[in-house]
Amino acid sequence: MSRLGTVSLRRRVTVTASLVLGVVLVALGFTIAAVFSAQGQRNLNALLAGRVQLAQQLAKENVAPANLVRRIDARGVVVSLRLPSGDTIGAPPERSGDVKRVTAKLSGPPRINGAELVLTADTALLDGAERTLARVLVIGGLAAIVVTAFALLLGMRVALLPLDRMTGLARSIASGSRGGRLSPSRTDTELGRTAEAFDEMLNSLEASEERMRTFVADAAHELRTPIAGVNAAAEAVLELGPDARPEQREQLELLLIRESRRAGRLVEDLLDLARIDAGVRLETETVRLRDLARNQADRLMLLAPS
Incomplete structure (x- = not known):
């Protein structure tokens, strides 16, 4: 270039x-x-x-x-x-x-x-x-x-004042300021079209930044649940004594594996969301709600036995 x-x-x-x-x-x-x-x-x-x-x-x-x-x-x-x-x-x-x-x-x-x-x-x-x-x-x-x-x-010097204002706005945004716009009075002139395109670029950048914040917050919220399940299952396994029934130990181990896999799938889903946001076409498939509800119930029984 x-x-x-x-x-x-x-x-x-x-x-x-x-x-x-x-x-x-x-x-x-x-x-x-x-x-x-x-x-x-x-x-x-x-x-x-x-x-x-x-x-x-x-x-x-x-x-x-x-x-x-x-x-x-x-x-x-x-x-x-x-x-x-x-x-x-x-x-x-x-x-x-x-x-x-x-x-x-x-x-x-x-x-x-x-x-x-x-x-x-x-x-x-x-x-x-x-x-x-x-x-x-x-x-x-x-x-x-x-x-x-x-x-x-x-x-x-007078004619290029709009460009100086555009430069000042770009530097203020680079330093962390948000929300500023040029708002041209006319868009049928060379400077007007440039200022309008500049404002559209700022809108797109700030929207992308907001989507990124939302994505990170959602990812942290969604990952918190399976990680808590993994911690709870691991602590329950450690608390089992030598006299614990094998069925109970096996159930906790299966739950531990399932929660870890769920966390892995959630990470993959978050990555898929990022790819979809980048323009990848989404392919849908059938989900059995009974199995989804049973898995959720088992997890809640472990997290909140009472």
């Missing part, structure tokens, strides 16, 4: 709940980071697409190139416009680093028709926001796990 694990239930529940919470927070953190990154990319693409669309509209309206660059300029976006004449307006496009570049051809009046518009967005800001979000998620997750573990330790 394997040994029962006796690790602290409070510790086991706290560690399990903390691990589950940690796994959930990690999965949630990865999900939030992925959603944030995807949404940031979509927002950046939407910003660049909107700037390109605005530039196309301004080019068709014959807006001056310098004014066009100034109007489509946005925070984090570098605008470079290369005119058909070869002149470049705006900052030159960045060639290194984490950048996202969009190129578009503008159409409109001759001075801007065919101009190449280059929009370069620095993704470092987006990467920085993602790193900040990751730090916030890690710190917040660790704080949540620590707070949850501390709260579980306090909460489990």
